[in-house]
Amino acid sequence: MMRNGYPEQALDKESVRRPVRVWCDGCYDMVHYGHSNQLRQARAMGDYLIVGVHTDEEISQHKGPPVFTQDERYKMVKAIKWVDEIVPGAPYVTTLETLDKYNCDFCVHGNDITLTVDGKDTYEEVKNAGRYRECQRTQGVSTTDLVGRMLLMTKAHHSMEVTLDYQKHQNNLSKDARGHSPWTGVSQFLQTSQKIMQFASGKEPSPEDTIIYVAGAFDLFHIGHIDFLEKVYSLVEKPYVIVGLHFDQEVNHYKRKNYPIMNIHERTLSVLACRYVAEVVIGAPYSVSADLLDHFKVDIVCHGKTDVLPDRDGSDPYAEPKQRGIFRAVDSGNSLTTDDIVQRIIKNRLEYEARNQKKEAKELAVFEAQQRREHIINGQESK
Template identity: 35%
Template sequence: MTMNYENDANRLWIDGCFDFVHHGHACAMLQARQTGLRAHKDESRLFVGVHNDTDINYNKGAPPVMNGPERYAHAKSIRWCSAVLEDAPYVTDPIWMDRFRCKYVVHGDDITLDANGVDCYHVMKKMDRFKVVKRTYGVSTTEIIQRILTGIVPGPNDEDYRPTVNELEFCSLGANGFDKHCYVFDKNLSQECQVVGGGFEMKLEDTVLVIGDFDLFHVGHIDQLRKIKLALAPDKKLIAGIKTPSVSSESGNTIMTLKERALSVLSCKYVDGIVMEPDCSITDQPDIFSKVYKMDSRELIDGGTFSVYLTKEIIIGRIEGQRDVYTKRNIQKGMTM
């Protein structure tokens, strides 16, 4: 296929497994979006190729925790994704990129190998159609699986448990990757507790709140956020209150840190802002919002494609059900059990 690449610098490609999608995946998409031309930021498009279950199993030596439809839907929900291309080849193929007129593929500054030990981007590097962005430090699917396998999870007093202002500002950016969008508050909605300002005027009477811990943030959660945003309150802004259960509570520590949960929720295109660890000024005064919803309530779960069956416990069960497989894979990746 003969192409004129001159007009395609704002059509970008990123690909991967997108298993257990976390804020590292979202930040990679955002950085990829930002490699486009800022002068034409609203014209940029990011095409996300997602590998199928069979290719992942073959090349990684273990099946993905989340199945194909779950991974496709989660990738599609990230604010900076323009379109998801299912069954994308494990080794990036220029023919696929040409089909969508993408000039460059973008990837983090780590090496990804196929089952034969070959760099998955070697073809694109030779063609000078490869761009590198910084890999998000401290988060990976492997690390999250490790916590489930060992039962060792981070606590509120651990280093890096909370997000920095810079991280919150970054993940609050709008769909074009440059403009402001989401608000971020810590504890309550007072001016002194506003951490990040959004790209719109917030009016509480035009705002709905949904409260949950959003642990192992997954498409079951996203189904519920989508239902609120598109069906239950389509003319309202949606704020997510991200609570952290006390250690003494029945649920105990969450598997993911507040940082991981906050940045993951912020990256969802259905969300317009978050309140980290909301206090009683919010939870005990629901009438300050147009409506308050509770995650995993029947009102939100009913009718969802994924929310009707997918829960944190189901995900943990998938890993526990193949403990030997995931333990072997994590050891091969340098983890100790």
């Protein structure tokens, strides 16, 4: 048969491009916006993104105990909007066999380094085969950094002074430490409008959408938040979920202690990366006002089963949506809180301090070896 003047079979071969399948893998422990940004960049390199997630056993062997269980980590990664498929229990060392098994053209990793328990590059085989691509690591965050914040737990842990104190604290853990790994060392996250645009869907609500509003801190964006947002998303056929994020000072006022762990800019990206969220209101008011409901044309307001503290004037922050009859209490079936995660860290403080120290020491050794190699090569070239 002919189509557009060409044999149909030949036209199909020319016009149908095979989808590019991309592989990423990792621990994805305490999934944060750095992980999401890596996966966003990886997805942009192809048409279909498969993410392999390691088991608790493998992570414990190579890095030390994970904060989250493997089932929690599987669900967190699956909820990131750039992920098409996950592979539970992916091997810690990435091989050509794994890429071929899932029909992936190449794998993508950040421009940091991942090492096995004996200090070998986990991507060495795929790098040598030319099936490795690199993306930019997101500065200012890592699981090591977040664990460090929780171990430190001061009210000013977002400030530069306290960041420097944490670096000194890490140095004091090891007498042999002479510096910091460039990959997991603490640095300040600087938000940009471009980064928000990259994470945002840019999708406007359609007339058929039901606009649902939820508000909170969403600090250390975790599996409890995911379960809640998934439940909210499933309430109606065509949901458009808007998340209102409270400013750091507001969160500290009602949560007390030393919260939030992550600042408003970090929390914004973490929430925007979730596939159940369409939009984020940065610095939303604590009380859900008539102005806010009218401005966003909100149909439903939801809150979880956690206690709702009164506003500063003693009023119910959900009085207006309750009066309009659009308030719903949603039970996600998951009672995990940010405080619970902090307690996991504190309970195993020595283990996590040792894990952080061990990881950074290995990375620092590799980094110094790379610098020595580059120095030798540069010296030879200049002769």
